Amino acid sequence: MSLLQDLEWRGIIYQQTDAEGLKETLQKDQIALYCGVDPTGDSLHIGHLLPFLTLRRFQLAGHSPIVLVGGATGLIGDPSGKSEERKLQTIETIQYNVKCLQSQLARIFDFEGENGAVMVNNYDWAGSMDIVTFLRDYGKHIGINYMLAKDTISSRLETGISFTEFTYTILQGLDFLHLYEHHNCKLQIGGSDQWGNITTGLELIRKNMPEGAKAYGMTIPLVTKADGTKFGKTESGAVWLDPEKTSPYEFYQFWINTADADVVKYLKFFTFLSHSEIDQLEQAVQEEPHLRKAQKTLAEEMTRLIHGEEALKQAINITAALFSGEIKNLTAAEMKQGFKDVPxxxxxxxxxxxxxxxxxxxxxxxxxxxxxxxxxxxxxxxxxxxxxxxxxxxxxxxxxxxxxxxxxxxxxxxxxxxx
Structure with a gap:
């Protein structure tokens, strides 16, 4: 089974700019591709995971991932999904956030070997760009009507949008162009809300590169829950990757409490288990739901990936102790995790x-x-x-x-x- 067939089976592909072209390219070549995130906070949450885990799947298939943390775009703010202007943060705050997010993303990828991942920060090429260069070399190629047709912008026309956020899509499109020129990057992947920004990048490549330049875009579906509630949220808020914000035990508990209606989908989305392993767990959900084998596997795979083997062992110890009442077997550190949110x-x-x-x-x-x-x-x-x-x-x-x-x-x- 090819990589794209695997992604289809997992339900990960939402939109593609040129499905046949990408299929042919992947059959012939090992490519560089990228996914990015803006450092608007000092931690990622699990809602950020799926595009980056998809990028990791490409790496496991032999392709070269570029992990972008947007030190420049983070200073502006993506209007996508926002009903009003984002509060601007200082350069110092954004650059601190960049380092935090980079360390979290480093757990997911392999940075060694022929197709080792590359970590980049778009502040390195956009931060020192003067306004005349931006307008002449890039703004000139993107028409106002083209931008007004994008949902991220048209949805804000009623409530208002600043010129700063209006031009965000060009700034992010510049990332794709830069990576195409300097890293031979052929594909950008992102969440479904990034479709407009991805196509802007392709437009800049088409306008600035020699005729026949090939590049592609792919988006990932929005992760939803069967009961209609928002994925990645608990009573205490978002589920963060930073262990100081969401402890490994809390992280483990989030996944182990997944509903039967969602667990197989999440196994396909978030884990690197094989098709046969997931099929067996799906059968277990149907025949032995009380054993919660699928949920336990999901929780173990995700906690191990994000926090490591030792943190997973702690989470399992805390869970077992709280279930049995034998908390005297826990270490003080485990007790602090397990009882963080009790009265x-x-x-x-x-x-x-x-x-x-x-x-x-x-x-x-x-x-x-x-x-x-x-x-x-x-x-x-x-x-x-x-x-x-x-x-x-x-x-x-x-x-x-x-x-x-x-x-x-x-x-x-x-x-x-x-x-």
Whole structure:
């Protein structure tokens, strides 16, 4: 099966500028291709992943990926999907974000060997360009009517769009032209919202390069959930690749909680499992859905890819401990991950305190009477150890690393006491 046939099977191809031309080119040559992202924040989220994972599939098939982080375009802001002007950020902030995103993307690609990935920043060629050069050499080739026909621009005409954002598509098109000239880059891939910017790049190549220059564009479908809710969002917000924003445990939990209706699609989109492996997991969803084999595999593959083997082991340990209640087997670092978002109470008075007083103060039990019942009935555990004495005093020995204590009421309700 060819690379394009594999992408079709996975449902990854949404639009192509010249499907037959690209097919013929890939049959004959190993090509360079690129995908880019603007560093508007200091971390990618999982909504950014699919185009870059598709770029990685090309690399595994022998092609040469160019990973672009837009230090220049990030200073402007893509009007795509926006109803109003983006707030501009400083050069220092954008360049800091560039470094953060580059380190995250470096986990996905192989930078060694004949087709090793190349990391580029468009600030290197666009940052020092003067306005006259931009207007004469590039703006001259893109007509106003051509730009007004693009959805990203026409959708903003009612609410207003600045000249800055209006010209964004030319600036991004310049990236494709530059990479075509200097890296022999023949293909740009991106999300479905990037179609207009990709075709602008092709237009600049057509206008600036010798007749017969061949280049192509491909877009990836928007990732959706079967229930209509937005992919990549949880109650606490976006699922980030930065482990400080979304811990590996939280990252793992996002994937393992995938609905049966979505899991096979996500396995095809995001993992590098073979067709036969995915077919077997699809069968497991149909015949043994309670075992959640597909979800476990998806969570393991994605956590290993983004955070590494050690972080995956931690995520699995935390998951198993929380399910069984055996949290005393966890390290302090694992506890911090696993209990990051549970209800918490800040204790500020005294080094020792009675368990009944703490249960009421932290609103773990609604009253002293209920607190006493909870303790005597064995419903209260401290750091994984059941407490049955209403006279129990919490002391320094109950503090983990001197920072927190974990209290469980019943089987699943956890609370964090912070100091």
């Amino acid at each position: 918490s109470y800040k204790h500020t008075t005294g080094d020792e305190f009675e368990i009944i007083e703490m249960l009421v103060a932290a609103k773990i039990s609604p009253s002293k009477r209920q607190a006493r019942e909870d303790v005597t009935n064995g419903a209260i555990s401290i750091n994984g150890e059941r407490i049955t004495s209403i006279d129990y005093i919490l002391t320094e020995k109950d503090k983990i690393e001197g920072e927190f204590t974990i209290i469980r009421r019943g089987k699943k309700k956890y609370f964090l006491i912070k100091y």
